[in-house]
Amino acid sequence: MENNGKQLESLVRRVEELLLPQGFTVKANRKLFDEQGVPIAEFDIVIAGRIGTTDMSWLIECRDREDPAPAAWIEQLVGRRDRFAFNKVMAVSTTGFAPGAVAYAKEAGIELRTVEEMNIAALPRWLGLRYMTQATHAFALQSARVVLADDELPDRIEALGRLLAQLSGDDKALRPIDRIGNVSFAEAFRDALSDRVEVLEGLEPNGAEKSISARVRYANDNGHYVIDTDVGPIRIREIHFKGQVRLLEQEVPFDALKEYRRDATGETIAQIVSFPIEVQGSKFAIEMHNLAATGETHVLLRKLS
Numbered sequence: 001m002e003n004n005g006k007q008l009e010s011l012v013r014r015v016e017e018l019l020l021p022q023g024f025t026v027k028a029n030r031k032l033f034d035e036q037g038v039p040i041a042e043f044d045i046v047i048a049g050r051i052g053t054t055d056m057s058w059l060i061e062c063r064d065r066e067d068p069a070p071a072a073w074i075e076q077l078v079g080r081r082d083r084f085a086f087n088k089v090m091a092v093s094t095t096g097f098a099p100g101a102v103a104y105a106k107e108a109g110i111e112l113r114t115v116e117e118m119n120i121a122a123l124p125r126w127l128g129l130r131y132m133t134q135a136t137h138a139f140a141l142q143s144a145r146v147v148l149a150d151d152e153l154p155d156r157i158e159a160l161g162r163l164l165a166q167l168s169g170d171d172k173a174l175r176p177i178d179r180i181g182n183v184s185f186a187e188a189f190r191d192a193l194s195d196r197v198e199v200l201e202g203l204e205p206n207g208a209e210k211s212i213s214a215r216v217r218y219a220n221d222n223g224h225y226v227i228d229t230d231v232g233p234i235r236i237r238e239i240h241f242k243g244q245v246r247l248l249e250q251e252v253p254f255d256a257l258k259e260y261r262r263d264a265t266g267e268t269i270a271q272i273v274s275f276p277i278e279v280q281g282s283k284f285a286i287e288m289h290n291l292a293a294t295g296e297t298h299v300l301l302r303k304l305s
Contacts, residue, residue: 008064008115009044012092015260015270015289016047016060018298024049032084041084058088069093071100078108097263112263120257124271126290126297131251132275137200139190140209140244141169146227147238159229174225174236188225189241190280192216203247214241252277268292276304 009028017026025048032041045060061077063069074091081089090111091097097105097112105112123130146164148157167173169189172182183191193199193214203210217238218224226233252275260269275286283304290297 008062008092008094011115011258011272012060012062012113012260013045014287014300014302015272015291016045018289018291019269019293020047020049041080043080056087057085058090059084059086060090060092062092064094066095068096068098069101070098071104074101074105074108074110077110081110092260093263102263106264113261113269114263115258115260118257118259118271120254123257124290126271126295127273127288131253132277132286133249134252134277135205135247135249136279137190137194137203138246138248139186139193139212140246141186141189142242142244144169144185144189144242145240146236147240149235149237152234156229156231156234159231160227160234163227163229173227175228175233176223176225178223183225185239185241188216188239189243192239192241193245199245200247203245205247205249207247209244209246212241212243212245215239216241 006029013026013028020026027046027048028044030043030046031039032043034040043059044062046057047060048055048057050056059077059080061080063073069091074097077089077091080086088111090113091105092113092115094115096114102112104110118124146160148160163173167185169186170184172184172187174185174188175182193212193216199210199212199214215238218236225236225239227236228234254273254275256272256274258272260272261267262269269292271290271292273288275288277284277286285302285304287300287302288297289300
């Protein structure tokens, strides 16, 4: 799993969302403001809902440090419960709790929970696998030739030619009119052909590449590319692509195995395993959450920051 200060809060929030009944909301990093709009408090996780005719709210605060959580932290949480009228407060730590914290939490009614790394050598029975196989299509652009409208003016064509002569396949010169952010010709090549069965069929995993020659038309007035030049944007009617594609497969081992449990009894709430993957340059995690109460395993795809 990615290593940042919000990792613990995200994990706890996702597990709690899976276990809550319908009608409850879970909000992370909720800020509270006074009447002048000045922030007076920020809460890690706030759960709210109605039980019978009573509106309930409870707070979950998370601590990811190197030392056991001290009693002083529990005292702060008691103060937050009383000041902001939470019905319940839970404290979650990745390094356990100091003896004084445990004793005071029991006295004050603060529920303690831990999230700890599990021994990867002792895989739980429900997991049943040590890695996932990720298959991706790798596109390599060789050349791209653009086609403009028949009535495009000569000075505009000349301006476009000057610009294209300076570009590489990875320069983000194409501006889609239906979304934010420019793309490169290499990205347009991949986007246009990545879901075409006739292009991808016959590829052997980690085998030879396949040559592609494709003429892609952008006739939709609400979904096409333009290239911005010094004489204005110029619409692209077609792109003639040449390149190659390969089917790549690799084994992706999990990078973390964690357990979320009640501190007082050691009772397991959930076990979570994460497989890191990359999709078109963006990093994701496939997470499997096994819930002890139901035995169910939920699979989530999450984009990493």
